[in-house]
Amino acid sequence: MKDRSIHILNFVGLGFFEPAIRLAAGEETKKNLIALFKKVLLPVLAVGLFLILWHAGSSYLYNVEKDFKIETARIASGNSGVTTELERIETGESSINSLPSPVAVLGAFKTLLADHKEINLKKEAFALKVAPLNEKNLEFNRVNADKIKEGIAAKKKPIKYTGRPSFVDQIFTSLKTVFAGFFLALFLAVPIGVVLGLSSTLRSSFNWLIQIFKPVSPVVWFLLVYMIVKTFTLEYDGDVSFIISFIAVGLCAMWATLVNTTLGVSTVDKDYINVAKVLNLGVGQKVFKIILPSSFPLIFTGLRITVSVAWMVLIAIELLSQSPGLGTFVWEEFQNGANDSNAKIIAAMFVIGGIGFLLDKLMFTVQKFVTFTEEATT
Amino acid sequence: MEGLKELEEVRRSDNGLFEDKYMLDISQLTKIYPTPKGDYVVLDDLDLKVKHEEFISIIGHSGCGKSTLLTMIAGLNPISRGTIVANNQTIKGPGPDRGVIFQSPSLLPWMTAYDNVMLGVKQVFGHGTKKDRDDIVKYYLSKVGLEDAMYKKAKELSQGMQQRVGIARAFALKPKVLLLDEPFGMLDSLTRGELQDVLIEVWNQEKITAIMITHDVDESIFLADRVIMMTSGPRAKVGDILEIDFERPRLRKDVLEHPDYYKYREHLINFLEH
């Protein structure tokens, strides 16, 4: 039981719990205490130190701005100005938008969650209200199915909630975009990488292009995709900004996978290639039974980088494309400039970082599942 | 007209005779590796004939070109000059008529032992039924003593067990010629002995032509009908050939106690030391 849970934890990349479990089981107390100290206590201390520095930094910046405001008021209207300015700062009428403190960020985070709950309630109320209407529309569609087919009657669409999305909604939109982008990258980069890896002629033909496109920045990818997709979607009334952002994310992030797949396929162990030759395997068998499995470790390393890059550039691309999501959220808060805007931005930053970390762990776990280099589980 | 036909007949029977006699005919084989410092002639006009169902072993100093010779027979390495005729056909590339067992077992580590053998069996016996193929794979895996480890991943097997799978994989394809390049070179001496026994046991039943490179003098005497001694490179050739006249099937104990054993051994060691 104990070994099994340790194994599972290590497998999903939560190995730092291991010493705690061993300690609880009463194994080698001294050794595991040291391990616990290293793996758990030190990181916790580091986080604590970070919070203290952050707090100190933010109150310093706050005071600098406050002093500046008071000084400006003194110069403008003397001591009475100072008192009114102090009052205005107290009531929040004159806002000080510097680096928010950890406590403010925690507060903003709670506000965001409360906001999410509120919006959910609104949605439910709305759904309840339009339910009879939607029912009627469905009924209409059913009764007039023939006419709709013939194009005489128009199909009635269900009424959807179109209010402001909550922070949590934005997270899911972003995840949707990043996954769409990731799969685009996967389906583009792996096949192309395999073909390039198999043929040294093609490899050297496309080498320059790859080297040039690889370092292009997300902003430029976005603009490029925008130019092309815009033309294709002139008559499309769906979510064009989503299409543009996921394609841009995919194109931006696919290079690591492309390069790694090419490398993996072109450097398959010569022994395996000889086996394929001696057994007279056909091209399909050779690729699927030998070349791909033996390049899996490298391909997955590439895919892991691709996921990280996709998540990283997503924020910038959403921000540009105005497609809803965390990037847009951050940008709107910045433009908004309310008292707690900065705190919300920092809260979003931690959420973005946390999700990036989880995505990487997810990929790591999948990688361990499918690649053969993982130690034998006996 | 009649005469021409007769000539045809003669030629055909000639061929038949030839076919009966030699499985492998290597003539004037030359291999040149181009290097930055100019051409490096590894093998120069090497001649070698191997009879049907004969087991020969090749010994020679490291780097003399043994692996080069074997990979050329396997069709994995282009020939610079000369010809290799296997089973009456000039070889042009690799094929399932020539099985190879490499020094490293070169199994696909992400597959089970069973799947590793099946990969080739499917290729060669694609026309047979699924049951037939399954039988073949299981038969050879149990022949090499792996009936209990068939469904283990190759990476979970020890070196010795992996090489057993390598033996099963090669024999399961029913090749005409089996080529072995120091197959037991990486094993400890105990495992090596076990695997020699496994190899010779399967070979006794299948009776195919086998060519085995080894650097182990005792191994070559125990296994082979003839030991081919290659001269040191560059421009290596066949230096000497030693016929081993022990009867088959051989038992290790009998071979070691045979009065001729030390005579053979000394001959080989003498060659290697000069």
Ligand SMILES: Nc1ncnc2c1ncn2[C@@H]1O[C@H](COP(=O)(O)OP(=O)(O)O)[C@@H](O)[C@H]1O
């Ligand atoms: N691909 C190659 N290119 C150039 N030289 C090679 C190549 N392969 C082998 N050689 C050289 O040819 C010689 C014979 O090699 P090899 O056949 O592997 O020897 P052996 O198996 O007898 O130890 C060695 O000197 C080796 O360095």
Ligand SMILES: [Mg+2]
């Ligand atoms: Mg060699």
